[in-house]
């Protein structure tokens with residue numbers, strides 16, 4: 367069948383929106399008509415070459431849509447079901463899944479630019495196009511793994527809840543699943559864009575006392591306060607580590623979350639925790655990034671760890687966050703600064719580069 371997709375042919379070049387051929391779903395694969403896909407920094411990392419990836423590729427990994435057809439043997443979804451994409455699949459059978467850590471599923475070891483049989487379902491003029499994280503949501507339709515779609519309630523607006531498929535869970539999950547921030551704790555969040563705002567929002571939800579937002583852009587610090595930050599620190603104007611220590615007392619915060627993805631901000635986040643504090647890395651660093659850390663930090667029992675896709679149970683965390691949103695307890699609509707058609711996708715990335723938007727969403731008719 368035909369679909370329209372945004373293709374990256376070369377790094378540092380604009381995406382090209384054109385018709386492509388989509389092959390039928392194979393066994394344990396699902397054909398999804400996408401309703402929307404959020405614009406995420408991880409796509410931009412591929413476009414800039416910071417995150418090397420086979421080309422050409424159809425990017426996009428923050429999608430929601432409706433199942434149109436299923437391949438042989440698919441049991442967990444059926445045509446008409448509403449789904450979020452799961453850019454980390456969970457098979458339910460591997461050692462990680464069985465041990466309750468499905469965001470580490472063994473399927474991550476397979477190349478994520480092919481489906482599980484080592485081929486793609488996307489073609490342009492007979493030439494294969496790579497998938498991205500087995501989602502490729504910058505397209506009107508996609509073929510995904512059964513393990514890579516999460517059924518969700520039908521009354522949730524797909525052009526809003528698509529955000530849960532990456533940025534929202536990636537930001538909120540570490541607070542609940544990894545750090546397990548208790549009520550009254552002090553928290554610092556480095557980076558207040560479309561992901562970090564969810565870290566802030568989750569910290570508010572679990573009852574953190576001090577939520578210290580750190581960024582270098584005044585507009586992002588304003589957003590942070592709207593999403594629950596109690597303090598804002600402009601790292602372009604003052605040393606965030608010293609300022610956090612002064613606000614939190616005890617020499618630093620209980621928990622720091624790094625949602626930027628640079629050496630400097632990870633090192634600052636670690637330094638902003640007190641002895642025994644925990645730092646969780648959420649930001650995706652360009653390939654080749656290295657840290658310089660004084661090991662004394664670890665003798666003082668600081669913990670440095672990280673997560674992807676929230677570090678919990680994506681198949682229950684995604685519907686849980688959607689339920690909170692539908693109950694009015696979690697802000698999603700407010701995360702969306704712009705809604706754009708696929709034809710304006712390059713403009714959406716320009717807006718992201720300029721730091722002008724919390725999140726943009728590409729919407730399909």
Ligand SMILES: [Zn+2]
Nearest residue numbers: 406408532533
């Ligand atoms: Zn993402």
Ligand SMILES: [Zn+2]
Nearest residue numbers: 457460463471
């Ligand atoms: Zn698994």
